[in-house]
Amino acid sequence: MEPTPFSVLLTRIQAADGESTLDVPEDWLQGRTLFGGLQAVVGLAAMRTVAPAAPLRSLQVTFLAPVPGGPVQARARVLRSGKNTTHVEARVVDGDNTLCLMVGVFGVARASAVALRPQQPSFTPAKTFELPWVPGVTPNFTQHFKARWIVGAPPYTGNTSPESVIELGMRDDGPTTESHVVAMADFIPPIALSYLKTPVPAASLTWMLELLPEDFGSLALDGWRIDAQMTAAHSGYINQSLILWGPAGVPVALGRQTMVVFG
Template identity: 45%
Template sequence: MIYSDLLAGLQRTDAGWSIALGDDWLQGRTAFGGLQSSMCVRALRDLVPPDLPLRTLQTTFIAPVPAGTVHLRAQVLRTGGSTVHAEARIVDGDQTLCLVVAVFGRNRSSAVSVAATPVDPGEAADPKREFPYIEGVTPAFTRHFVMRWTRGGFPFQGSAEPYTRIHVRHREPQPMDETHLIALADTVPSPGLSILRKPVMASSMTWTLELFDQRTDFAAEAFWRMDTEVTAGADGYLGQSAQMWTPDGRLAALSRQSVVVFG
């Protein structure tokens, strides 16, 4: 099922929200992390005015979210003059599997304006360096995305640097909104895995995403660029930062993740 159709299946229930999750959206034994965050944001959109842009998203991945019927709860924490703080959880009974805190905010008048230097939008995404989907080998959810490397190595290839530059897009053409950007921002594998020479398990523990340019009216085949770097790592834990760039080279989002590596 394509991403848009999957999220369109989110339904309001007496206890909150529910959605049917197929095996094709798993990342190991849990739902793809970007999808978990997006499901929570989609539920929050039932509570937050649609004209308030999403500014910041903080996600904690607590326990696996298996395929099947996924249950969510959400609430507004505070409504201020310009911003709304809200919380959503993926739950299994009384257990929280994923926790999201989101901040939505109207534009403010400010004398502070710091623009990131645009990147080259003409950099080619070479199809010869496309990450292959291999049934039973690569994560199931990756079948829904196209990822092409222009710097750094594929996972478990013994790369010399903890940095990757990857051009990514949804494989199936579809109308895009903020939840599609969230998914793209979490699609690429950690550069820490590129340093390794043999497969090991890895998992994100926390993820913060700050959105700056939320335009989505680009061609369906347009690529978004992810520049990701492990800034520190020790004792099985990695800290990594990423910048997400629009197809025309503008900064779309900043990302920060804590990743645990089992090997």
């Protein structure tokens, strides 16, 4: 079966009146569950039917249970809408069961005298690692991305650096949307897996994403970079943070995740 490009998936999402549905093909799975970034995109589609046409400022996600491929449904409702910001809840559901819970904050721009943007640091890699897609070994969804580690290394290489810097792109046609940004921001695996030499199960528990620009349409889908750091690892729980940079070093998103590694 031919893989389904991300932009084609977006055209297949049916969304109206606080609900969204998408029939997800197997090439977007991550083991036995749907790629977490795509879970968030389906929820975001439901949110956008009830949220104002304001930029997404923050997205908080809790992954509760595996989301299988096939038909995926999300429901959204407004929690509170004020003068400048609107909080919207979305749930990926299987009947009455919630599989993924998220809260998005949409906010209009405000006048402010304070302005600060992160500056992208430069790296001179001593060695780089391309991530190949190996059917049955590498998670299915990774075939839609181009990834090259310039600091750290892919999972199961025995590399004990707590930092990863990954040059990233999507195998898709533009324009870049907020959904593309959400998907790219969730590409990175737990850095702890790089410490290991044999595969073990791993999963995300929570994910927080903060978006910085208000429009992404001018950004190409190549030339992105993720700078990530594992800040703590204990009792099988992993804490890591990231900055997602767009082409030419444009700061696009800040993220933080809590993960579990079974090994």
